[in-house]
Amino acid sequence: MAYYQPSFVCNAGEITPEITIPCTRKFKEVLFVIRRSMKKLCEKGGRRTRKRHAKIAAGTGSHAGRPDPVAYAKSLGYSEKELKTVPVDAVMSHGCGNPVALLELRPGEIVLDLGCGGGLDAFLAAQRVGPAGRVIGVDMTREMVKKANENAEKAGLENIEFKHAPIERLPLDNNSVDVAISNCVMNHCFDKVRAFKEVYRVLKPRGRMCISDLVTAGKFSEDVLKDKVWGEWLTVAQSKNDYLRAIEGAGFQEITVEGEATFPMAENDDRLKGRIVSIHVTARKQ
Numbered sequence: 001m002a003y004y005q006p007s008f009v010c011n012a013g014e015i016t017p018e019i020t021i022p023c024t025r026k027f028k029e030v031l032f033v034i035r036r037s038m039k040k041l042c043e044k045g046g047r048r049t050r051k052r053h054a055k056i057a058a059g060t061g062s063h064a065g066r067p068d069p070v071a072y073a074k075s076l077g078y079s080e081k082e083l084k085t086v087p088v089d090a091v092m093s094h095g096c097g098n099p100v101a102l103l104e105l106r107p108g109e110i111v112l113d114l115g116c117g118g119g120l121d122a123f124l125a126a127q128r129v130g131p132a133g134r135v136i137g138v139d140m141t142r143e144m145v146k147k148a149n150e151n152a153e154k155a156g157l158e159n160i161e162f163k164h165a166p167i168e169r170l171p172l173d174n175n176s177v178d179v180a181i182s183n184c185v186m187n188h189c190f191d192k193v194r195a196f197k198e199v200y201r202v203l204k205p206r207g208r209m210c211i212s213d214l215v216t217a218g219k220f221s222e223d224v225l226k227d228k229v230w231g232e233w234l235t236v237a238q239s240k241n242d243y244l245r246a247i248e249g250a251g252f253q254e255i256t257v258e259g260e261a262t263f264p265m266a267e268n269d270d271r272l273k274g275r276i277v278s279i280h281v282t283a284r285k286q
């Protein structure tokens, strides 16, 4: 009789309990159904996120309460000077911070922007690493990647490229990137440990990660959980502790919360006020 050693990937990382289960036919069938349902759930969430961001790229997305792009970017901590140095069409931040501002980037470094959107952070990073360095932006929404590539072409930049791919399957070699940045993206990932593990894989030893992202604080009303925009997002969003545990579960060390603030877009809604928080985290590969 074959035995099954279960192992689960959860927010705390990969867990392998000290039990084995007789691998009967019925058990295998149940396991197959669970795995297939989990996969379908992930794919469904991914399709919805892609659809929403394709609309945003086309300028038709509903981002309730967002002021004009420059004002919004400034509210996240981008300076006027920074915004003037990037292609005009790249100033379409849909982030929740300014991760590049937190970083010390050196000329010649290779930077990966996870969920790059229109490429604002990638363009800022490209200036800092200079012609000897390189920035690779990755996004799973084809329309966002197209827009970012058009922006790079218009600006005549050669040290930057944008690729269409999910973070969970990065088109990059192991140990090939010095720094990974991300702005308001991992919160959308269904399996955060898996996504962070993939980032860990492509970072060089001692490589750095610097991210701004949204986490939840406290409980939400039934009304919010059923809300068309926020309710769906809340099914994948995590509390700060769970989020940091996911980073740790992927193997990262020196995890530091560099700052946090309430997310301005949620503050206009009494149901969300104070409950959606933007955090800025740095971490390092071993």
Ligand SMILES: C[S@@+](CC[C@H](N)C(=O)[O-])C[C@H]1O[C@@H](n2cnc3c(N)ncnc32)[C@H](O)[C@@H]1O
Residues within 6 Å of the ligand: 049, 050, 053, 092, 093, 094, 095, 096, 114, 115, 116, 117, 118, 119, 120, 121, 138, 139, 140, 141, 144, 165, 166, 167, 168, 182, 183, 184, 185, 188, 189
């Ligand atoms: C809120 S927007 C932020 C865009 C950009 N970082 C910025 O600051 O403007 C989230 C972006 O992440 C992308 N995204 C979400 N989940 C992703 C995943 N699993 N893999 C790759 N891209 C993803 C979306 O397509 C979208 O462009």
